[in-house]
Amino acid sequence: MKSIVLVMLSLLVGFGCQQKKKYHDEIKKEIVPIQSDSLHGILEFRSKLNEGFKNPETSPLPDRYRKDFEGLDFFEPNYEYMVHAKFVRTPEALPFLMPTTTDRKSEEVVYGIVHFKLNGVSHQLEIYQNKELMLEEEYRDYLFLPFTDQTNGEETYTGGRYIDLSIPKQDSIIIDFNKAYNPYCAYNKKYSCPIVPSVNALDTRILAGVKDFKLGKK
Secondary structure, three states: HHHHHOOOOOEEOOOOOOOOOOOOOOOOOOOOHHHHHHHHHHHHHHHHHHHHHOOOOOOOOOHHOOOOOOOOOOOOHHHHHHEEEEEEEEEOOOEEEEEEOOOOEEEEEEEEEEEEEEEEEEEEEEEEOOOOOOOHHHOOEEEEEEOOOOOEOOOOOOOOOEEEEEOOOOOEEEHHHOOOOHHHHHOOOOOEEEOHHHHHOOOOOOOOOEEEOOOOOO
């Protein structure tokens, strides 16, 4: 599952990458039931993410925390955070160097912009394509969506979260915030993670996906 294989586009400082180059409004509402096929996809995403964290070869957790790791903390699956967005290509966009939590720079290009409504408000986000990953057959259709929202520093990681996507064949795309995950540096400061661009700050609370992680408490 690409969202697990590409978890974080986070690169160990001094090692270049893991196995490959990877990324690695308070509104009271009832949870909206999710259709069975969509729910299955969310649960599968969670299961594989947890498996990766338990595996010593793929886990970002220091050994002293990984040994007692039982699972990540997630919001309840919520259909309202599975949005259908208009996808607008930006073919004239030029590559740029995206800052990371270290001195490393990640070469990206704005592949497109998505427009959608969430919590009754219109939003837009930039979606990026990594200039190195796009040269690899396995990741040729991979797109990277980093974002921040008003839960950061409270229910979720201060630095924001990521979502993995694939190049859509049409002018629309589904963004499932239930599959939002933390960068590896949320678990281990030895990792270098792309910093979410300010244009991708959502002025709302995304109560979906992975919650914050407190070392020593999971």
